[in-house]
Amino acid sequence: MYGRYTQELGVYAKEEAARLRDGGVRDGGGLRRNKSVRSRTVDLLEYEKDPCAKCQLCASRCQKFLISRVGEDWIFLILLGLLMALVSWVMDYAIAFCQEGRKEIRSQKKT
Incomplete structure (x- = not known):
């Protein structure tokens, strides 16, 4: 059953690719080009309405x-590493703060 399914899926993919290719020729330049031009005009209209739209677009x-x-996995790992570095720095700072407090308490007890 698995072999038959992949074969039918392959035939479907080929037919769909041929259909899209033929449709792109009839549209005069392809579907993707028209969509990108439309999206650019929408982006420009949004920029005229909202001054922050250019930053959002960028x-x-x-x-x-x-x-x-880069891929989603690597971005996740980079962010995880940065978060761990931040947590480590906060822990070091907190430990140093506690040690200074301990030294002050000891010095007050001695006097």
């Missing part, structure tokens, strides 16, 4: 670039 493009190039 942030979303950077996010898409990072996820496509």
Whole structure:
């Protein structure tokens, strides 16, 4: 059953690719190009309405670039490492603060 399913899925994928290819020729340049032009005009309209839209657009493009190039797993691991470094620094600071407090308490008891 598994072999038959993958074969039918492969045939379906080929037919779908051919259909999309033929549809792109009839539309005069492909579907993706038209969508990107439309999305750019929508982005420009949003920029005219909201001054922060340009920053949001840039942030979303950077996010898409990072996820496509680096991958979600590596981003998660980098953020996890940064979080662990922050936790370690906070613990070191807290321990040093407690030690200073202990020294002050001892010095007050002696006097």
